[in-house]
Amino acid sequence: MxxxxxxxxxxxxxxxxxxxxxxxxxxVGINSLEGLAYNGLNSNYINKTNLICSIIDAKNDNVYFGMFEKDNNNTFSCIFEPSAQNIDDAIKQLKKYHSSHILFIGDGAEKYQYLISQIFSKATFVEDKHNSQTSTSFGKAAFHHYQMLDYxxxxxxxxxxxxxxxxxxxxxxxx
Structure with a gap:
């Protein structure tokens, strides 16, 4: 996955x-975008929002993206299903959240930070070190699914x- x-x-x-x-x-199956969202828990900016948008660069102006909502237990639920699209189409789909505080994460968020910032006035971006997937974040995601009996x-x-x-x-x- x-x-x-x-x-x-x-x-x-x-x-x-x-x-x-x-x-x-x-x-337990974890998709890459959800695993990346859990990496955002390590960011200094996670307390500013409960929305995380994972964006992975798919080359040629295409991205994989998904939006997740964090609860009080630091677990995530998917509120925008993972998708693969052109960056402009992805941003259009996410526009309904334009006034929300969103933490953007991933190499795609880093690559398109300027474009995202133009649309999402309250966008926050994780520190560079958190834009890469880690086994720890996937472990956290898997443990959450296991606790929810989702296995x-x-x-x-x-x-x-x-x-x-x-x-x-x-x-x-x-x-």
Missing amino acids: VLGSFTGVRIGVSTVKAFCDITSIPA GDSNSIIPMYLKKSQAERALEGEK
Whole structure:
């Protein structure tokens, strides 16, 4: 459930499934944007807002993004489903939050900070060191899901692809 090459994602998910099957431990799936949001808990600015927007650069002015709301227990719920879009389209979709205090996180937030700041007057950006995904933030996210009984066996883990592979896009173009 990470962003990366399609083959890499399938290999990673298959490895996790094998470990879960062999050890009979439960599996918890965390997408990259949620894991990144939990990294925002380490930011000096987290107390200014309960909204975090994770943005990962997908190259060529495209981004992966999602919006999360933090509760009093420092856990997150998704309020804007993860998506892959052009940065301009992503910002248009998030405009309804333009007057909200939002903590932006991720290499995409860093890359498009100027553009985001023009639309979101109360935008705050994490310190550079928090823009990268960490195992600690994924661990926090997984622990939250585990506490909420949001886990299962190896069959409950499936990759989350936010866009079609190049081969799928090419095939659709031929039709």
